[in-house]
Amino acid sequence: MSALFVHTWWMTHRRLKALMRNPGLVVMTLVQPAIWLFLFGGLFRKVAELPGFGAASYADYLVPGVVVMSAVSSNMWAGMGVIDEIERGTLNRFLVSPVRRSAILNAGVIEQAVSTAVQSLVIVFLGRLAGASYPGGVLGVVVLIVASILLGAIFSALSSTMGLLVRQRETIIGLSVFLLLPLTFLSSAFMAEDLMPDWIRNIAAFNPLNWSLDTGRGALADVPDWQAVAVHGGWLLGLAALMILLSTLSFRSYQKSI
Amino acid sequence: MQNTATNAVEAESIVKTYPGGVKALDGLSVTVRPGEVFGLLGPNGAGKSTTIKILTTLVRPDSGTASIAGHDVLSRPDRVRRVIGVVSQRSGADPMASGRDNLVLQAHLYGMRGAQVERRVSELLDRFDLGDAAGRQVRTYSGGMQRRLDVALGLVHRPRVLFLDEPTTGLDPEARAAMWEEIARLAGDDSLAILLTTHYLDEADRLARRLAIVDGGRVVAEGTPEGLKAELRGDAVHLELREAPDERRVRSLVEALPGVREIVFDGRRLSARADDGAAAVPIALAALDQAGVPVAAVTVARPSLDDVYLRHAGRRFAHTDEPVTAGAGGAR
Ligand SMILES: Nc1ncnc2c1ncn2[C@@H]1O[C@H](COP(=O)(O)OP(=O)(O)O)[C@@H](O)[C@H]1O
Ligand SMILES: [Mg+2]
Numbered sequence: 001m002s003a004l005f006v007h008t009w010w011m012t013h014r015r016l017k018a019l020m021r022n023p024g025l026v027v028m029t030l031v032q033p034a035i036w037l038f039l040f041g042g043l044f045r046k047v048a049e050l051p052g053f054g055a056a057s058y059a060d061y062l063v064p065g066v067v068v069m070s071a072v073s074s075n076m077w078a079g080m081g082v083i084d085e086i087e088r089g090t091l092n093r094f095l096v097s098p099v100r101r102s103a104i105l106n107a108g109v110i111e112q113a114v115s116t117a118v119q120s121l122v123i124v125f126l127g128r129l130a131g132a133s134y135p136g137g138v139l140g141v142v143v144l145i146v147a148s149i150l151l152g153a154i155f156s157a158l159s160s161t162m163g164l165l166v167r168q169r170e171t172i173i174g175l176s177v178f179l180l181l182p183l184t185f186l187s188s189a190f191m192a193e194d195l196m197p198d199w200i201r202n203i204a205a206f207n208p209l210n211w212s213l214d215t216g217r218g219a220l221a222d223v224p225d226w227q228a229v230a231v232h233g234g235w236l237l238g239l240a241a242l243m244i245l246l247s248t249l250s251f252r253s254y255q256k257s258i
Numbered sequence: 259m260q261n262t263a264t265n266a267v268e269a270e271s272i273v274k275t276y277p278g279g280v281k282a283l284d285g286l287s288v289t290v291r292p293g294e295v296f297g298l299l300g301p302n303g304a305g306k307s308t309t310i311k312i313l314t315t316l317v318r319p320d321s322g323t324a325s326i327a328g329h330d331v332l333s334r335p336d337r338v339r340r341v342i343g344v345v346s347q348r349s350g351a352d353p354m355a356s357g358r359d360n361l362v363l364q365a366h367l368y369g370m371r372g373a374q375v376e377r378r379v380s381e382l383l384d385r386f387d388l389g390d391a392a393g394r395q396v397r398t399y400s401g402g403m404q405r406r407l408d409v410a411l412g413l414v415h416r417p418r419v420l421f422l423d424e425p426t427t428g429l430d431p432e433a434r435a436a437m438w439e440e441i442a443r444l445a446g447d448d449s450l451a452i453l454l455t456t457h458y459l460d461e462a463d464r465l466a467r468r469l470a471i472v473d474g475g476r477v478v479a480e481g482t483p484e485g486l487k488a489e490l491r492g493d494a495v496h497l498e499l500r501e502a503p504d505e506r507r508v509r510s511l512v513e514a515l516p517g518v519r520e521i522v523f524d525g526r527r528l529s530a531r532a533d534d535g536a537a538a539v540p541i542a543l544a545a546l547d548q549a550g551v552p553v554a555a556v557t558v559a560r561p562s563l564d565d566v567y568l569r570h571a572g573r574r575f576a577h578t579d580e581p582v583t584a585g586a587g588g589a590r
Pocket of ligand 1: 258280282302308309
């Protein structure tokens with residue numbers, strides 16, 4: 001246990017140090033959310049006035065949407081890092097050392113959680129500048145961020161698994177291109193569920209991105225809906241655990257192929 | 259406590275087939291004694307890296323057994339990992355981190371703490387002449403510096419067995435000479451056994467105390483470089499013919515000469531072994547001339563590892579992709 005802790009600590013240290021070395025990258029990943037926020041926020045301001053939309057202002061509504069969309073979009077690239085590490089031989093160096101497999105994986109999950117949290121927090125702050133308010137307060141914001149971390153974990157685990165199994169950059173790019181927009185628009189990210197066509201609403205019910213929105217918005221509401229938070233948050237947690245397990249298993253498959 | 263007489267590496271009948279049906283290892287066996295430098299010599303694709311991957315617990319063999327310093331590779335990989343240092347063919351260092359950061363991380367992964375880490379890392383930086391570059395990102399290092407860092411990474415935890423997979427491939431001559439010196443220095447440490455792979459004959463000849471020649475996933479010859487060469491008895495005579503010969507005719511012609519044996523054709527090249535090379539050459543030239551087989555060049559040499567390889571693998575080392583008697587491809 002203590003070896004696992006020490007190894008996780010040092011492997012995480014390495015990754016966070018790499019992240020700090022490249023602050024430009026963090027800023028870059030925020031350009032797009034900022035654009036969504038200000039562009040969509042301005043463009044669709046009147047949407048909130050639609051009967052049945054159910055939010056005080058479109059900015060309030062939009063911020064959780066941009067937070068979760070950004071969590072998916074940045075975590076979807078995790079597989080690229082995995083492929084880099086494979087090609088450099090760094091992964092193999094760790095695999096022949098006493099370092100625990102789970103420590104390698106934990107470090108990835110923790111790094112992803114930290115960077116998603118920072119990213120989400122910045123978006124919440126930018127949302128504030130764009131005129132959003134968060135009736136659910138600090139607690140609501142924290143729940144939204146946790147939900148975005150879990151959502152990010154699902155997609156970074158998926159992307160890492162693909163990286164380990166397929167080891168082709170094109171696959172990771174494809175994953176991101178083909179999944180991000182459908183997942184976003186087949187959810188309540190930008191449009192209230194009550195105003196969606198039935199078929200979209202039915203699909204959205206199975207969309208993890210939508211679960212994280214329900215979790216975050218449930219907690220940010222004037223009168224938080226803790227039951228919705230618990231149910232959808234539970235689904236998120238379960239799927240995240242499953243995906244992380246899957247990526248652990250894909251290590252074995254990787255080792256069979258080298 | 260390990261018995262000091264336990265072999266550093268013992269591998270027995272290892273078979274490894276990759277998906278797609280490539281048989282990378284086909285019953286390879288090898289033994290490395292404690293403290294010795296052992297070379298695995300073979301052309302590209304012979305199975306050297308696959309052997310290293312299996313012995314270092316990265317890959318599981320289909321069948322066969324292996325142990326490192328007495329620890330079974332398959333059942334106790336955790337123990338094996340503590341006693342081995344690995345320098346793989348591809349550098350494993352993180353190019354975005356500094357040399358020092360790479361070493362510090364490695365030390366912590368092997369369970370070192372605090373001041374111990376500091377001491378060991380500066381010791382290695384000094385020893386591998388990386389002190390000035392310690393704070394720089396590894397991607398700014400020259401090829402030779404990167405390779406030295408790789409070796410330093412493999413040595414952080416003072417392993418008992420060090421694996422070096424083609425340590426000098428891709429290095430310029432100067433860096434290569436420096437790496438040779440470094441390996442020779444490591445060889446002086448009797449508590450460290452080294453398993454080195456290479457596709458350079460001169461490297462194996464120079465560094466390995468014993469070596470195995472690997473071809474097609476199995477060991478085709480094994481011994482000390484001197485012993486292997488001595489087994490060949492006599493000098494190597496290489497004749498380069500002007501045109502592709504009628505092999506049967508030329509063979510019987512040369513075979514009839516006194517003290518000449520082991521005739522092998524390789525395109526237009528004919529290699530043979532003679533008790534006394536200097537005496538055999540004029541006789542052979544005269545005989546070939548008389549038979550109307552013009553000779554372009556002749557060399558006589560003490561046996562080299564190339565000759566050992568030729569004898570055991572049935573083809574020359576330098577262009578091993580071609581079968582022995584392939585038509586025109588002989589010139590090099
Ligand atoms: N991951 C792999 N997948 C499929 N084939 C492989 C893989 N690694 C090696 N091989 C094949 O196994 C054989 C031995 O390769 P290798 O051990 O790398 O040789 P060497 O290191 O002696 O050049 C080669 O034919 C190579 O193509
Ligand atoms: Mg190799």
